[in-house]
Amino acid sequence: MSSRISQIASQLDPRSWSGKSLASHKVKHDDDVVIVATARTPFCKARKGGLKDTKFDLLCMQMFKSLLARSEIDPTLIQDVVVGNVHNDDSEYYIRAASLAAGIPNTSPTLLVNRFCSSGLMAIRTVANQIQAGEIDCGLAIGAESMTNHAGRPYSFSQELNAASQEAQDCSMPMGWTSENVAGQFNISRQKMDEYAARSHNRAAAAQAAGKFDAEIVPITVPDGQGGHKLVSADDGIRPSTSAQDLAKIRAAFPQWAPSHTTGGNASQITDGAAGVILMRRSLANKLGKKPIAKYVSCAVSGLEPRIMGIGPALAIPKLLEQTGVKKEEVDLFEINEAFASMYVYCVEKLGLDPEKVNVNGGACALGHPLGATGARLVVTILKELERRNQHVAVVSMCIGT
Amino acid sequence: MESNQEPILTQDAPTLHQDRDAIFQLLESYDFSDPEFQAGIRSIVGPLQQTGASMDQILETQQRAKVFYFSSKTGHAVSYEEYVEWRGRNRDSAQPTNGQSGGDPIQHDLANVRNKTTTDAATTEPYPASFDSIVELITTGQTDKIPGIKDIPLKINEEEPTAPTLKKPPKPWEKVGAREEEEEESH
Amino acid sequence: MIPPSPPVSRCRTQGFAGYNLAWSPFFENKLAVASSANYGLVGNGRLHIMSLGPGAVAPSPGLMVEKMFDTQDGLYDLAWSEAHENQIVTASGDGSIKLWDVALNDHPIRNWAEHTREVFSVDWNNIKKEIFASSSWDCSVKVWHPERKTSLTTIQSHTACVYACAFSPHNPDLLATGSGDGHLRLFDLRQPPTTGVGGGGAVAPPTLEPVATLPVGGEVLCLDWNKYRPLTVATGSTDRGVKVWDLRNAIGGVGKTLSTSLPGRGQMPVAALLGHEYAVRKVAFSPHSANLLASASYDMTARVWDVDAGVQGMASGMPAVGGSGAMRRVYDAHTEFVVGIGWSLFHEGLVASTAWDCETHLWGAMG
Numbered sequence: 037m038s039s040r041i042s043q044i045a046s047q048l049d050p051r052s053w054s055g056k057s058l059a060s061h062k063v064k065h066d067d068d069v070v071i072v073a074t075a076r077t078p079f080c081k082a083r084k085g086g087l088k089d090t091k092f093d094l095l096c097m098q099m100f101k102s103l104l105a106r107s108e109i110d111p112t113l114i115q116d117v118v119v120g121n122v123h124n125d126d127s128e129y130y131i132r133a134a135s136l137a138a139g140i141p142n143t144s145p146t147l148l149v150n151r152f153c154s155s156g157l158m159a160i161r162t163v164a165n166q167i168q169a170g171e172i173d174c175g176l177a178i179g180a181e182s183m184t185n186h187a188g189r190p191y192s193f194s195q196e197l198n199a200a201s202q203e204a205q206d207c208s209m210p211m212g213w214t215s216e217n218v219a220g221q222f223n224i225s226r227q228k229m230d231e232y233a234a235r236s237h238n239r240a241a242a243a244q245a246a247g248k249f250d251a252e253i254v255p256i257t258v259p260d261g262q263g264g265h266k267l268v269s270a271d272d273g274i275r276p277s278t279s280a281q282d283l284a285k286i287r288a289a290f291p292q293w294a295p296s297h298t299t300g301g302n303a304s305q306i307t308d309g310a311a312g313v314i315l316m317r318r319s320l321a322n323k324l325g326k327k328p329i330a331k332y333v334s335c336a337v338s339g340l341e342p343r344i345m346g347i348g349p350a351l352a353i354p355k356l357l358e359q360t361g362v363k364k365e366e367v368d369l370f371e372i373n374e375a376f377a378s379m380y381v382y383c384v385e386k387l388g389l390d391p392e393k394v395n396v397n398g399g400a401c402a403l404g405h406p407l408g409a410t411g412a413r414l415v416v417t418i419l420k421e422l423e424r425r426n427q428h429v430a431v432v433s434m435c436i437g438t
Numbered sequence: 439m440e441s442n443q444e445p446i447l448t449q450d451a452p453t454l455h456q457d458r459d460a461i462f463q464l465l466e467s468y469d470f471s472d473p474e475f476q477a478g479i480r481s482i483v484g485p486l487q488q489t490g491a492s493m494d495q496i497l498e499t500q501q502r503a504k505v506f507y508f509s510s511k512t513g514h515a516v517s518y519e520e521y522v523e524w525r526g527r528n529r530d531s532a533q534p535t536n537g538q539s540g541g542d543p544i545q546h547d548l549a550n551v552r553n554k555t556t557t558d559a560a561t562t563e564p565y566p567a568s569f570d571s572i573v574e575l576i577t578t579g580q581t582d583k584i585p586g587i588k589d590i591p592l593k594i595n596e597e598e599p600t601a602p603t604l605k606k607p608p609k610p611w612e613k614v615g616a617r618e619e620e621e622e623e624s625h
Numbered sequence: 626m627i628p629p630s631p632p633v634s635r636c637r638t639q640g641f642a643g644y645n646l647a648w649s650p651f652f653e654n655k656l657a658v659a660s661s662a663n664y665g666l667v668g669n670g671r672l673h674i675m676s677l678g679p680g681a682v683a684p685s686p687g688l689m690v691e692k693m694f695d696t697q698d699g700l701y702d703l704a705w706s707e708a709h710e711n712q713i714v715t716a717s718g719d720g721s722i723k724l725w726d727v728a729l730n731d732h733p734i735r736n737w738a739e740h741t742r743e744v745f746s747v748d749w750n751n752i753k754k755e756i757f758a759s760s761s762w763d764c765s766v767k768v769w770h771p772e773r774k775t776s777l778t779t780i781q782s783h784t785a786c787v788y789a790c791a792f793s794p795h796n797p798d799l800l801a802t803g804s805g806d807g808h809l810r811l812f813d814l815r816q817p818p819t820t821g822v823g824g825g826g827a828v829a830p831p832t833l834e835p836v837a838t839l840p841v842g843g844e845v846l847c848l849d850w851n852k853y854r855p856l857t858v859a860t861g862s863t864d865r866g867v868k869v870w871d872l873r874n875a876i877g878g879v880g881k882t883l884s885t886s887l888p889g890r891g892q893m894p895v896a897a898l899l900g901h902e903y904a905v906r907k908v909a910f911s912p913h914s915a916n917l918l919a920s921a922s923y924d925m926t927a928r929v930w931d932v933d934a935g936v937q938g939m940a941s942g943m944p945a946v947g948g949s950g951a952m953r954r955v956y957d958a959h960t961e962f963v964v965g966i967g968w969s970l971f972h973e974g975l976v977a978s979t980a981w982d983c984e985t986h987l988w989g990a991m992g
Contacts, residue, residue: 037581038577041573041576041577048923049863052844052904053843055866059807060808062785063807063808063840065838572664573666576666586640586662587667588669588695589697590669592721594736595726595729595730596732599712599729599734600728600729606650606651606708606754607651609970610912610970
């Protein structure tokens with residue numbers, strides 16, 4: 037009886053007037069974009085961790101090889117290779133060379149995309165859109181970043197820009213400044229930020245110990261810094277027994293910007309790593325006998341003031357749900373990139389999300405945030421978790437630098 | 439009598455509250471004595487009276503006709519239900535209209551009419567009046583308090599079912615073909 | 626100056642919200658109404674057999690209940706037999722389908738209890754006159770023969786509630802369905818069931834796959850076939866639109882879900898009739914005119930549309946949106962959700978509508 041009531045309520049719900057709904061997305065069509073393979077490298081601390089001697093081009097080559105091996109598909113089927121990377125110099129050359137060296141034929145061109153921290157996500161979206169447009173049937177999308185090899189050159193804008201717009205000028209400020217702006221403007225306490233960050237570490241540690249990351253990581257052989265090579269197979273940034281009290285002892289990273297709640301402990305780590313997926317049209321997957329791992333449904337992007345850029349997911353997620361007709365209650369898992377605990381807290385609370393459904397295996401505070409790679413890593417991790425739980429609907433969201 | 443007019447309720451109907459007041463007042467003071475309306479209303483009310491329609495029905499019909507006529511002539515889209523609801527809210531200031539005294543019986547008849555509106559649906563409660571009370575009882579597990587539910591055990595009729603006797607008449611779209619054949623034969 | 630006419634006739638079914646009605650194929654003045662107490666949420670159902678007094682159209686002594694049959698759970702749909710003038714089948718909230726002989730009293734002559742959830746729709750085959758179909762919240766669609774104790778066929782290929790099913794009036798083997806997953810599907814009952822290949826090569830039990838699957842938009846609550854144009858179907862859905870589909874291009878063979886030339890895009894409807902302010906609960910093509918369609922909605926109105934008037938935009942390849950141009954009549958005398966509607970087979974232009982206001986109205990489509 038009460039199901040009859042909710043059925044009628046659902047039929048009357050103005051949210052259904054757009055005509056879109058989760059039920060309709062669940063129907064399988066030959067033209068759906070599906071993900072048929074996922075993989076990632078271990079995520080290691082920049083300058084100190086397992087990938088510190090691995091240059092960006094080698095990181096890309098190993099990522100491509102891992103994904104090809106995982107997918108067991110004929111590389112000649114790949115019609116485009118899209119790489120998300122933010123700050124590695126000359127990456128446009130490296131990705132092409134790496135693709136060829138990995139065994140992807142020269143008939144597959146490469147494309148570099150850069151939307152700051154969401155570049156990995158944008159790489160996936162770019163390939164998906166091409167399939168949706170009917171332009172290709174199969175593409176490979178990765179995100180990769182070697183933060184060890186970031187040149188760290190400062191940048192500045194022309195006087196004309198700075199004079200024309202305060203917001204333009206704001207784009208030159210460091211990310212930490214935006215984190216403090218979010219904490220200050222939205223009254224996010226240091227304590228809460230540390231709690232969320234500690235949770236990230238604890239969850240990541242538990243997932244690692246349970247072997248969950250073994251399913252998504254492909255171990256890679258890389259230079260060991262002493263002329264030889266080594267096998268790297270595990271994330272090395274996680275601090276297993278971190279508690280909020282431990283994090284509370286860490287001094288503020290930005291004492292010059294009030295309220296100075298951001299620390300090295302409650303912000304994403306500087307990390308090297310890569311992650312990626314292979315997407316194809318469902319009809320091709322069926323023809324090859326490849327079982328789809330997931331269906332790519334849609335993407336929404338939002339803009340806002342650069343000075344509080346961290347709250348971006350709180351804007352983009354409702355937009356995505358409205359666009360697709362999927363209701364918040366229908367989403368099983370969320371991944372919201374933990375650029376800083378300040379925006380992580382804000383987004384979870386503002387959207388009224390159940391913390392048990394968000395970043396369930398930890399996030400960037402524990403695993404690190406290789407800028408261009410993270411978007412793809414979130415997708416890889418969330419899809420593996422959906423599979424473990426036998427659930428069906430996932431949303432991945434990130435804030436973007438400017 | 440045929441009607442191929444545009445419906446009164448359109449999606450473009452004005453929705454500002456203060457505009458509505460002005461429009462309803464215009465309707466109240468409208469002069470319905472013109473011959474076109476009077477001829478029309480006679481052609482409707484006459485047959486109603488002959489078939490013994492109640493006074494309520496006749497008055498309501500008349501009122502509806504006025505609202506419709508006003509809408510068509512002035513271009514202000516008004517529905518009868520909106521007008522009645524407005525009348526209910528503005529009882530004291532309502533002017534008596536042509537050919538009608540007070541209109542209370544109609545008000546009473548329509549007391550159960552749901553408040554419909556073409557405006558923003560977020561402000562409309564679409565559910566029937568006692569729907570809410572039934573929903574309440576169901577969701578709080580008190581279906582035993584819902585009156586009138588009878589126990590009707592399944593029983594297959596013991597009597598002998600009747601036998602079919604009639605040949606099924608062709609459907610109208612099936613007859614079209616037959617008609618065409620007949621016409622061809624006659625040529 | 627022609628105001629909309631009041632209804633030709635009204636009949637009150639006190640305490641029972643109307644769910645759907647069906648005109649007898651045999652008797653020009655007989656119609657049946659399936660109804661439910663408490664808006665169909667809980668409680669009993671009642672089948673009413675009504676007749677229209679002598680003189681048919683207005684002014685008339687009106688529509689009267691001749692007989693009633695009570696059921697344990699609400700009745701959501703009904704269909705007269707095309708073979709037997711006294712037989713009618715009903716779809717119930719408890720999953721049962723009952724066959725009645727209206728010349729008898731009180732009890733049904735058959736009861737089938739295969740569906741495991743509410744049955745929302747039953748439809749009798751116009752040409753194979755011993756066959757009828759049902760669709761249910763249990764996601765299955767079944768085909769039946771009145772003399773058989775079990776269903777002839779069960780279609781298992783839906784994964785969401787199937788609100789509506791209807792046989793083509795021209796081809797007895799074609800069955801269209803409307804589902805809560807937002808798609809209109811067409812099945813050809815002549816085809817053998819395919820052993821499905823599930824994801825990853827897992828073998829699924831054999832079931833009949835649709836020959837066409839069209840995304841409609843919203844949950845598809847109702848559908849009806851055009852009686853004159855082959856393979857033309859109208860749908861009503863929760864996105865508030867009434868859409869008309871030409872299925873001739875959509876059929877791609879067993880198991881193939883076809884989109885159009887642009888990958889990822891669904892087929893466009895030949896007409897999209899907008900105007901209802903809430904979900905559309907029922908659509909019915911006229912038995913007399915190829916272009917007239919009636920619809921019933923939660924917005925408490927019933928409407929009559931000229932689907933051809935909504936087809937101007939075809940040259941640009943866009944679906945035609947018919948606003949006031951295609952809308953011929955708004956019938957707003959009901960005071961609750963209008964959920965059932967049907968055209969008389971014998972009196973052209975006469976429409977019956979039934980609503981949760983516990984009333985069934987007869988009115989002229991053109992006023």
